[in-house]
Amino acid sequence: MAKKICILALITILFSLGSPWVNPAFASLPNGNRLKDPYAxxxxxxPIDQKELRELQNKLEDTSEDLRGSRWSAISKATSRSQFLVSNKKNQILDSMPAENKENASNLLSKLKEELDELRQIANEKNKVSFLDVRRQSLKTIDDLESLLITKNFPYQIPSEYNNLPRLLGRANVEIKTSKGSMNAIIDGYNAPLTAGAFIDLSMKGFxxxxxxxxxxxxxxxxTGDPKGETIGYIDPDNNELRRVPLEIRTSSLEDTLYGETFEDVGLYTETPVLPFATLGTLGWAHSDTDLNDGSSQFFFFLYEAELNPAGRNLIDGRNAAFGYVIExxxxxxxxxxxxxxxxxxVLNGSENLKLKA
Structure with missing residues (x-):
């Protein structure tokens, strides 16, 4: 029996088309297409706080709007600022790295400097295709640098009442093969450890x-994820009971991740989650209309449509847990x-981050 997520597409459409005002949460979102880019x-x-790398990352991401408008002067200015950050803020970036990662970070910064030098030259030549290609490489290098900042200690608390549930204490990369072709997705256990843990555990079981x-x-x-027969999820063979994964949503305005509560339950009516339903292929965890915490195995792909489901104004954010993004x-x-x-x-990589219980 299929379990529906507690959202109605018609309501979403009417809400989007019938509201002339701009939601404050939507208005405060990043400029450009950062919120729609799964990599961004x-x-x-x-879970990092390194202002120089964040500024560098945002400078490059925000060139998307300028590229669409062929504003090459602004693009050159952004790439120049990026070069300055790498050359003049290198020590601050390295000082923030764990000792065991400093050498690797130094090598990556040298690589990034070369990429940004090339990017500046391409900006002067006003070549959009080449600019996008090298910018993609530069942002990948920034990805690698930012990942070096993460310590081995998991940054957030998971309530002890869920100690018996699998958790993904990091990220994993999966290949999803369908009857129409294959996709590649990143599963985020930092911001949805129990949801991501359940998904990776079931994927590795062949469920x-x-x-x-x-x-x-x-x-x-x-x-998808509805098993054959009368059950609506995964039956744990250890106790012959349905595994129940609580609703799990993280927002930057709260120190602790929300468990078993929607944004409305805690008065966050204009909030955007850390993992928003904002791009085609956002992975979400399904629960029934009557119980936020009975999600077990069923998940969904969000089919982002800018006009019908604008970021920050759809009715899924804050009511369902996002736990990953299709990247290819x-x-x-x-x-x-x-x-x-x-x-x-x-699971292509990251399986070592899966822990079957606390």
């Missing part, structure tokens, strides 16, 4: 292999329907 969302959601797409709503969601192959999502299925989900 994942970078911004890392999703062969399961159909059991719900497909155009411009909204594709849902998202174009096949618009080809999938209820006649299709998941062939397999393979």
């Amino acid at each position: 969302i994942l970078r911004n959601s890392l 999703y292999d062969g399961l159909p797409i059991n719900r497909a709503e155009e411009f909204f969601i594709l849902q 192959g998202s174009e096949i999502l618009n080809q999938l329907g209820v006649d299709d299925k998941i062939i397999s989900i393979t």
Whole structure:
């Protein structure tokens, strides 16, 4: 029996089209397409606080708007500022690194300097295609630098009442094979450790292999993970009971991750989660209409449509847990329907971050 997430597509559409005002949360979101870029969302959601790298990252990401308008003067200024940060703030960046990662970070900064020098030259030549290619390389290097800042200690508290649940204490990369093609996704255990842990655990068990797409709503969601038979989720063989994963949402305005509560429950009516439903292929965890904490195995792909589900104004943020993003192959999502299925989900890396219990 398929379990529906507690969202109605029609309400979402009416809300989006019928509201002339701008939601304060939406108005405060980053400029450009940072919020719609899964790589940018994942970078911004890392549990780090290094202002020079963050400024460098944001400077490069924000060139998207200038590229669309062919504002090469602004692009050159942004790349020049990026070069300055790498050359003149190198010591501050290295000082923030754990001792064991300083040498690696120094090598990456040298690599980044070369990439930014090339980027500045391309900006002078006004070559959009080459600029995007080298910018992508530069942001990947920044990704690698930021990952070196993360310590081995998990940064957030998980309530002890969930000690028996799997948790992903970091990130994992998965390949999702479907009857229409394959996708690559990053699963984020930093900001949704129990949700991501349940997904990775079931993926490694082969639970999703062969399961159909059991719900497909155009411009909204594709849902799967409903096992055959009467059960609506994963039955734990140790106790023969349904594994229940609580609603789990993290927001930057609160120190602790929310468990078992929506944003409305705690009065956060204009909040945007750290992992927003803001891009095609956002992975979300399904729960029933009546219980926030009965999600077990079913998950969905969010079919982002800017006009119908604008970031910060859709009705999923704060009511369902996002736990990852498709980073490659998202174009096949618009080809999938209820006649299709998941062939397999393979964990490519990050399985060492999975702990079966506390």
